[in-house]
Amino acid sequence: MTKKTSNRFSPEVRQRAVRMVLDHGGDHASQWAAIGSIAAKIGCTAETLRKWVRQGERDAGQRPGATTEERGRIKALERENRELRQANEILRKASAYFAMAELDRRSKP
Known part of the structure; x- marks a missing residue:
């Protein structure tokens, strides 16, 4: 929102x-x-x-x-939380990609 x-x-x-x-x-x-x-x-x-x-x-x-200061802190924490979730999602996808690449590499003679 x-x-x-x-x-x-x-x-x-x-x-x-x-x-x-x-x-x-x-x-x-x-x-x-x-x-x-x-x-x-x-x-x-x-x-x-x-x-x-x-x-x-x-x-x-x-x-x-919540005071103005508390509202600002909450907003900053929510932004940080959102950024960390995005970073975790990127890392999860990268990990899956490299795991598949490793499996492909091992299955080839």
Whole structure:
């Protein structure tokens, strides 16, 4: 599964937007209202900003789930696992090929 992600917003802009939601949440009827208002000001969708806020809460330990650092580590481990599986498959096929070649060589007088 490949997900297209956009890096249209720098990490600094994301952090500032999350901080604004958390700092100005009391000025609105709900956190969602604050998210909608701030998202419109920075030019992203409310859902995008909501995801940034939730991840910020996980990173701060205020919400259960994997932190950004843990997610990066998991992603790196999954990539390494995928590469190792591919390497093992190549080695398995090469081993079978050379075993067959050895049998052919031995069977010829």
